Amino acid sequence: MNIDWAALGQVFGVSLVVTVAMVGVFTLGIVGTSAKPSRSGAGSGTVTAGATGPSALGRSGAYLCFALCAAAVAYGIYLIVA
Amino acid sequence: MEHITLLIGIVIITALVFDFTNGFHDTANAMATTISTGALRPKTAVAMSAVLNLVGAFLSVEVAKTISGGIVDEGSGIQPEVIFAGLVGAIVWNLLTWLAGLPSSSSHALFGGLIGATLVSVGMDGVNGDAVVMKVLIPAVAAPLVAGIAALVATRLTYRIARDRDPQDTAKGYRAGQIASAALVSLAHGTNDAQKTMGVITLALVTGGVVAPASDPPMWVIVSAGVAIALGTYLGGWRIIRTMGKGLTDIQPPQGFAAQTGAATVILASSHLGFALSTTQVCSGSVMGSGLGRKGGVVRWSTAGRMVIAWGLTLPAAGLVAGAAALLADQGNWGVAMVAVLAAIACGAIWVASRRQPIDHTNVNDTNVNDTSGAESAAGPSVLAPPSTGAALAQSATEAVPVTTTPVAAPVAAPVPSAAIAAAPIPATPTPVTPATAAATAPAKATV
Numbered sequence: 001m002n003i004d005w006a007a008l009g010q011v012f013g014v015s016l017v018v019t020v021a022m023v024g025v026f027t028l029g030i031v032g033t034s035a036k037p038s039r040s041g042a043g044s045g046t047v048t049a050g051a052t053g054p055s056a057l058g059r060s061g062a063y064l065c066f067a068l069c070a071a072a073v074a075y076g077i078y079l080i081v082a
Numbered sequence: 083m084e085h086i087t088l089l090i091g092i093v094i095i096t097a098l099v100f101d102f103t104n105g106f107h108d109t110a111n112a113m114a115t116t117i118s119t120g121a122l123r124p125k126t127a128v129a130m131s132a133v134l135n136l137v138g139a140f141l142s143v144e145v146a147k148t149i150s151g152g153i154v155d156e157g158s159g160i161q162p163e164v165i166f167a168g169l170v171g172a173i174v175w176n177l178l179t180w181l182a183g184l185p186s187s188s189s190h191a192l193f194g195g196l197i198g199a200t201l202v203s204v205g206m207d208g209v210n211g212d213a214v215v216m217k218v219l220i221p222a223v224a225a226p227l228v229a230g231i232a233a234l235v236a237t238r239l240t241y242r243i244a245r246d247r248d249p250q251d252t253a254k255g256y257r258a259g260q261i262a263s264a265a266l267v268s269l270a271h272g273t274n275d276a277q278k279t280m281g282v283i284t285l286a287l288v289t290g291g292v293v294a295p296a297s298d299p300p301m302w303v304i305v306s307a308g309v310a311i312a313l314g315t316y317l318g319g320w321r322i323i324r325t326m327g328k329g330l331t332d333i334q335p336p337q338g339f340a341a342q343t344g345a346a347t348v349i350l351a352s353s354h355l356g357f358a359l360s361t362t363q364v365c366s367g368s369v370m371g372s373g374l375g376r377k378g379g380v381v382r383w384s385t386a387g388r389m390v391i392a393w394g395l396t397l398p399a400a401g402l403v404a405g406a407a408a409l410l411a412d413q414g415n416w417g418v419a420m421v422a423v424l425a426a427i428a429c430g431a432i433w434v435a436s437r438r439q440p441i442d443h444t445n446v447n448d449t450n451v452n453d454t455s456g457a458e459s460a461a462g463p464s465v466l467a468p469p470s471t472g473a474a475l476a477q478s479a480t481e482a483v484p485v486t487t488t489p490v491a492a493p494v495a496a497p498v499p500s501a502a503i504a505a506a507p508i509p510a511t512p513t514p515v516t517p518a519t520a521a522a523t524a525p526a527k528a529t530v
Contacts, residue, residue, distance in 0.1 A: 003216065007357040008224055014351045016232045019344040023236035026339070027243040030255035034247050069259070076266050079350050080273050081141050 022072055025065045032062025088415070090290040092422055093162050094283050096169040098310045101279035103176040104188040105135060105314020108275065110322040111185070111345070111365040112267040115372075117446060118327030119338035121257035121264075124318070124443035130261075131268040132316035138272020139280075139308030153193050153213045154200045162286050163411040163418065164199045169282070170425045171195030171404025175396060177432045183321035183329070183441070184392040187360035188275065190218055191400040198401025199408035214397075217358070222393055225348070225359040226367025233344035233368035237375025240336045249334075256335035263342035270349050271361055272311060279307040320441040326366060328447060329385045331373025341365075341372035363393065 112134075113127040122130065154160065172188070172195040179186040193214075200208040244252050283306075284299040293300065299307075327333060333341070345361075345368040352359040366389060373381040407425070410417045 003220060004357065007355055008220070011348070011352045011355050011357045011359070012224075012228045012231075014355065015228050015344070015348040016235065018351065019232040019236045019340075019347045020239055022343050022347065023240050023340050024243065026255075026259050026343075027240040027336075030252045030259075031244050031247055033255065034244075034251040069262075073262055073266060076346065076350050077269065079354050080138070080266075080270050 018072075022069060026069050029062040029065030029069070032058040032065065087290055089162050089166070089418060090286050090292065092418060093166045093169070093286040096166055096173070096422075096425075097279050097282045097286070098306055100169045100173050100176070100188075100192065100282075101276065101307055101310040102314035103173050103180070104275050104279070105132075105311040106317045106319040107176050107180055107185075107188050107314075107322060108271055108361060109315045109319050110326045111361050112264045112271060112342075114323045114326035114365070115333050115338040115341050115369060116260055116264045117323055118333050119257065119260065119335045121260045121335070121338065124320075124323075124446050127264075128316050128318040128443070130265065132312040134265055134268035135272035135276065135315045136308045136312035138269045138274075139276035139304065139311060141269070142273050142277065153210055153217055154196045155204075155208045155210060160200070160285070160289070161203065162289055164196070164203045164408060165282060165286055166418065167199035167203075167408035167411050167421065168192065168195035168197075168404045170407045170421055171198055171400040171402070174403045174425065174428055174432075175400040177429055178399075179392050179396075180319055180321055181432050181436050182388075182392070183325045184389050185322050185326055185362045185366050186389075186392045186396045187222075187362045189278070189360055190222070190393070190396045192278070193218055194397035194400030195404035197397070198404035201401070202405040202408040203412055218397060221357070221359045222363060224357075225352075225363035226370065228352075228359070229344055229348045229364040229367035230371035230374075232348060233341045233371030234375040236340040236344055237337050237372045240340055241376060244336065249336075253335045256339040260335070260339040260342045263339070263346045266346040267342065267349060267361070267365070268315075270346070270353070272308070274353065274361070276307045276311045279310070280304060283307065318443065318446075320443060320446045321436070324441055324446050324448070325385060325389070326369055329382065330366065330369050330389075331379060331381045333369070333372065334376065337372035337376055337379070340375065341368040344368040344371065 109128055109131055112131050113122070116122050117124050117127050121127075169192070172191040175186075175191045175194070176188055197209050197214070280299045280303050283303045284293065284297070287293045287300075287303075288295050288297075331337075345365045348359060348364045348368070349361055352364075366386075370381050370386060373379045407421045410424075411421050413420075
């Protein structure tokens with residue numbers, strides 16, 4: 001019996017790293033484009049109504065994250081076709 | 083095409099029917115969580131998956147070199163009768179698990195069917211035991227573990243990163259990401275599984291001398307296989323979608339995204355690195371992993387246990403049906419015709435049974451899916467350790483195996499409809515199945 005542990009380990013490692021990385025990056029993108037909750041400015045005592053919008057830096061960082069994910073999807077399609 | 087004999091014709095039709103069942107059995111893999119989180123409406127989801135399956139069928143011309151991946155010795159002149167019997171076994175098992183709403187691997191059903199048919203027709207020598215362990219048993223254990231752990235960690239991470247964000251604010255983004263992952267799964271499924279059917283049909287054509295050995299499949303084979311799997315996908319295996327989307331755990335958008343991304347990654351990584359894992363088992367595992375990854379999330383181990391049992395039974399059950407079919411088909415043309423008729427009756431009976439409690443796109447997201455009798459254990463570190471209920475279920479379900487042989491093995495007048503209907507209560511407790519088994523077993527054995 002010859003079990004290919006190396007291939008199995010590789011599949012496990014790659015899957016874990018790529019999944020966590022993709023989900024992490026995409027979530028950062030979502031966080032970057034979504035509104036910050038108002039409690040970030042609560043310490044000063046001024047009550048800000050509603051949420052503050054995402055900063056320009058956050059927004060461009062988020063687009064970079066989404067671009068990374070799009071590239072990963074494109075690579076996935078390439079893997080399927082090849 | 084004038085040289086296609088009746089037998090080859092029957093094999094081709096059976097292969098397309100298998101392809102069709104494969105399609106609607108596996109819609110859940112790509113779309114169950116997408117539907118349950120509301121990322122796509124049910125009909126939209128299956129339509130999208132169907133189109134991508136069709137596209138996937140045309141993407142690659144690399145036809146599966148061996149239909150069984152070396153499990154069955156195809157070199158020693160595999161007969162069309164064996165392929166036919168194997169396909170019948172796989173179809174019947176696919177339909178029975180669909181009736182029970184259990185996701186199980188269509189590839190394993192095909193392997194099991196081919197093994198059973200080969201054992202009967204050729205004998206022990208025709209089956210490669212090592213390959214069974216390597217290609218079926220180890221992946222069956224590894225797939226849900228790998229996908230489950232990846233999805234669990236990813237779910238934890240995504241909840242942590244987005245913990246100070248309003249869930250309503252982020253849901254849209256998560257859903258978009260989930261749709262992209264689901265699309266990848268659909269595409270990969272179309273490429274892999276439609277290819278498998280093309281391989282089967284091409285092999286049948288080669289054995290019949292219609293096309294030269296080692297040739298690419300004719301265009302009509304590619305088109306028909308792609309259309310069959312797409313139609314099956316569009317029909318939607320709503321029973322299985324409900325189990326995977328709602329039955330195993332309650333899925334929120336971040337979980338759905340993490341689960342689907344994990345599934346897509348594992349499927350692509352495993353097929354690319356040469357350690358093919360079952361799509362169904364990967365997706366089920368990632369759904370459970372994402373269920374455990376959310377704080378307060380629960381995995382319904384009773385449902386998970388039934389599903390794992392179905393995985394374990396897939397190979398032997400499909401093999402039993404296929405073995406019986408091979409025994410009959412080896413008798414000559416009348417035997418083949420008999421198997422075809424019995425298989426059609428069995429499929430009809432299962433369909434009739436399914437109508438008693440229809441599940442379609444209108445009620446696929448209903449929450450009262452599951453028996454509450456089973457253990458609902460809170461999220462814990464044991465990804466794959468269903469508590470003792472699992473063992474009890476295993477026992478009753480093992481006894482239930484003969485049910486699967488009944489529709490094919492029993493004569494027309496025998497309890498085909500009753501057996502199939504008795505197995506109807508969808509994902510209900512296994513208890514109603516067991517008494518039916520007692521009734522069904524006796525006549526089945528008598529006729530075999």
